Amino acid sequence: xxxxxxxxxxxxxxxxxxxxxxxxxxxxxxxxxxxxxxxxxxxxxxxxxxxxxxxxxxxxxxxxxxxxxxxxxxxxxxxxxxxxxxxxxxxxxxxxxxxxxxxxxxxxxxxxxxxxxxxxxxxxxxxxxxxxxxxxxxxxxxxxxxxxxxxxxxxxxxxxxxxxxxxxxxxxxxxxxxxxxxxxxxxxxxxxxxxxxxxxxxxxxxxxxxxxxxxxxxxxxxxxxxxxxxxxxxxxxxxxxxxxxxxxxxxxxxxxxxxxxxxxxxxxxxxxxxxxxxxxxxxxxxxxxxxxxxxxxxxxxxxxxxxxxxxxxxxxxxxxxxxxxxxxxxxxxxxxxxxxxxxxxxxxxxxxxxx
Amino acid sequence: xxxxxxxxxxxxxxxxxxxxxxxxxxxxxxxxxxxxxxxxxxxxxxxxxxxxxxxxxxxxxxxxxxxxxxxxxxxxxxxxxxxxxxxxxxxxxxxxxxxxxxxxxxxxxxxxxxxxxxxxxxxxxxxxxxxxxxxxxxxxxxxxxxxxxxxxxxxxxxxxxxxxxxxxxxxxxxxxxxxxxxxxxxxxxxxxxxxxxxxxxxxxxxxxxxxxxxxxxxxxxxxxxxxxxxxxxxxxxxxxxxxxxxxxxxxxxxxxxxxxxxxxxxxxxxxxxxxxxxxx
Numbered sequence: 001x002x003x004x005x006x007x008x009x010x011x012x013x014x015x016x017x018x019x020x021x022x023x024x025x026x027x028x029x030x031x032x033x034x035x036x037x038x039x040x041x042x043x044x045x046x047x048x049x050x051x052x053x054x055x056x057x058x059x060x061x062x063x064x065x066x067x068x069x070x071x072x073x074x075x076x077x078x079x080x081x082x083x084x085x086x087x088x089x090x091x092x093x094x095x096x097x098x099x100x101x102x103x104x105x106x107x108x109x110x111x112x113x114x115x116x117x118x119x120x121x122x123x124x125x126x127x128x129x130x131x132x133x134x135x136x137x138x139x140x141x142x143x144x145x146x147x148x149x150x151x152x153x154x155x156x157x158x159x160x161x162x163x164x165x166x167x168x169x170x171x172x173x174x175x176x177x178x179x180x181x182x183x184x185x186x187x188x189x190x191x192x193x194x195x196x197x198x199x200x201x202x203x204x205x206x207x208x209x210x211x212x213x214x215x216x217x218x219x220x221x222x223x224x225x226x227x228x229x230x231x232x233x234x235x236x237x238x239x240x241x242x243x244x245x246x247x248x249x250x251x252x253x254x255x256x257x258x259x260x261x262x263x264x265x266x267x268x269x270x271x272x273x274x275x276x277x278x279x280x281x282x283x284x285x286x287x288x289x290x291x292x293x294x295x296x297x298x299x300x301x302x303x304x305x306x307x308x309x310x311x312x313x314x315x316x317x318x319x320x321x322x323x324x325x326x327x328x329x330x331x332x333x334x335x336x337x338x339x340x341x342x343x344x345x346x347x348x349x350x351x352x353x354x355x
Numbered sequence: 356x357x358x359x360x361x362x363x364x365x366x367x368x369x370x371x372x373x374x375x376x377x378x379x380x381x382x383x384x385x386x387x388x389x390x391x392x393x394x395x396x397x398x399x400x401x402x403x404x405x406x407x408x409x410x411x412x413x414x415x416x417x418x419x420x421x422x423x424x425x426x427x428x429x430x431x432x433x434x435x436x437x438x439x440x441x442x443x444x445x446x447x448x449x450x451x452x453x454x455x456x457x458x459x460x461x462x463x464x465x466x467x468x469x470x471x472x473x474x475x476x477x478x479x480x481x482x483x484x485x486x487x488x489x490x491x492x493x494x495x496x497x498x499x500x501x502x503x504x505x506x507x508x509x510x511x512x513x514x515x516x517x518x519x520x521x522x523x524x525x526x527x528x529x530x531x532x533x534x535x536x537x538x539x540x541x542x543x544x545x546x547x548x549x550x551x552x553x554x555x556x557x558x559x560x561x562x563x564x565x566x567x568x569x570x571x572x573x574x575x576x577x578x579x580x581x582x583x584x585x586x587x588x589x590x591x592x593x594x595x596x597x598x599x600x601x602x603x604x605x606x607x608x609x610x611x612x613x614x615x616x617x618x619x620x621x622x623x624x625x626x627x628x629x630x631x632x633x634x635x
Binding site for chain 1: 481562
């Protein structure tokens with residue numbers, strides 16, 4: 001993996017064709033020359049910002065953090081002044097902000113995300129049951145996106161400017177512009193409601209007592225459509241990055257050498273160019289995860305999937321703020337942590353990122 | 356921005372994109388004349404099928420869906436214009452400051468940009484939107500507040516290269532003050548970059564507003580395509596008719612049309628103004 005290949009003087013193509021332009025915003029997540037400790041410091045700052053945000057925003061809003069609960073017009077309207085005062089005391093809202101903040105932080109460190117107003121259970125317990133479903137959905141979606149995006153990206157880049165490439169590129173660029181909730185809704189209505197190909201929603205059949213293989217099949221049937229929608233969404237990005245990365249490898253000496261040795265086209269394409277072009281795709285994974293979290297909120301909502309995103313939205317609908325804040329914190333912390341891991345991993349894979 | 360006509364002639368993508376946007380603007384401006392009814396006027400029974408009187412049938416309250424489709428373009432347009440104005444002004448201000456001042460200001464601002472860019476925007480929007488209460492102006496403000504970092508980064512890097520260029524250096528050498536140089540040289544030179552960025556930001560803003568409405572976090576009183584999709588889906592589940600054909604589909608297509616138009620213009624502007632991409 002150590003050939004320092006000069007970026008190939010790109011193969012000729014019709015110069016004025018917009019569709020052949022390389023994707024505009026190739027990810028610039030990793031700024032070269034940043035030390036690992038600077039990365040970790042950035043991560044710590046981000047986490048701190050998120051936690052403070054989570055603590056501060058409800059308190060910055062007009063009224064107090066529980067105003068939405070107790071105010072006129074909310075389903076849990078509190079008329080009585082003494083009840084109001086005891087609620088304030090329960091949530092410790094009369095204490096100085098610094099102490100509230102300290103308590104909040106120490107609570108977080110102990111894994112205490114507060115108690116749901118809606119069902120009176122600890123938020124962390126509820127979230128614990130949801131995380132797995134979201135991860136299953138995102139994980140399956142990622143596998144699908146890799147299986148679609150990378151081979152097609154290699155194919156397209158290898159035959160840059162040819163019919164296959166133009167067709168695939170036009171398709172993915174168009175697909176990228178379709179809002180996921182439009183596509184998701186359409187897929188739901190047509191494939192699930194009209195054609196009855198998939199179960200209506202949820203992560204598994206309710207009240208089932210499946211075991212073993214039957215259980216696996218049941219979960220799989222519920223997972224198939226949402227994960228595919230998520231996968232197609234993410235595949236676009238991987239396709240674009242893989243394609244431009246392969247294009248960058250075209251015309252390299254090692255390909256010429258391989259060809260001179262009489263290697264088969266297939267081997268050159270996948271084992272040589274494809275493999276060398278894979279590195280930038282790794283760098284997108286972090287970015288992709290961040291995008292996947294956005295998409296997964298929509299997908300979970302449309303397919304009533306029991307993950308973190310739908311939990312957050314349900315909490316918003318019933319004004320269960322502790323639950324909403326907990327879900328928000330877990331979602332965002334997961335994203336920044338994945339970004340950190342990918343960043344550190346990328347350093348190991350490609351020493352050139354460190355100047 | 357020079358010679359817009361010759362620019363248009365060269366690129367069919369730009370022509371198509373601009374035509375789509377022009378259609379959108381025309382529909383939004385002429386809504387009162389095109390739409391047969393007001394968006395909230397109750398003109399029929401609930402869930403009427405399409406007919407001559409109601410081209411796309413009616414919704415659960417008996418309002419004409421075709422009229423709502425047309426009026427909805429106004430919401431989309433308002434969001435596109437207002438949110439991208441916010442994003443651009445904040446992004447340009449921060450980007451210029453960071454690029455011109457350099458030093459500590461630059462480091463601090465860019466660290467902030469890094470932190471913000473690393474965050475997933477949708478959970479943030481849901482979080483703040485839920486606390487602030489749903490309204491169109493909240494959505495616009497939030498989009499403005501969370502999308503500016505990208506613009507700031509683009510403007511900064513462009514400013515950094517411009518600062519090195521001869522004409523800026525000589526203007527400063529002849530005693531041109533900071534405001535003068537910004538107004539006379541930097542802003543015009545940044546124009547193309549900003550134009551391309553504007554279109555992308557507008558597309559994002561339209562998508563985000565529709566998405567928030569789709570999740571039930573938009574303005575409940577606004578006539579929004581995203582909200583209409585949500586309602587269609589919620590009803591479609593229980594109604595099981597062909598309702599989706601004239602409710603879900605047209606609104607989804609309208610939204611896609613708007614985002615597509617913006618995206619095509621953006622794609623067409625990009626290589627023209629990004630010399631690095633032009634050189635292939």
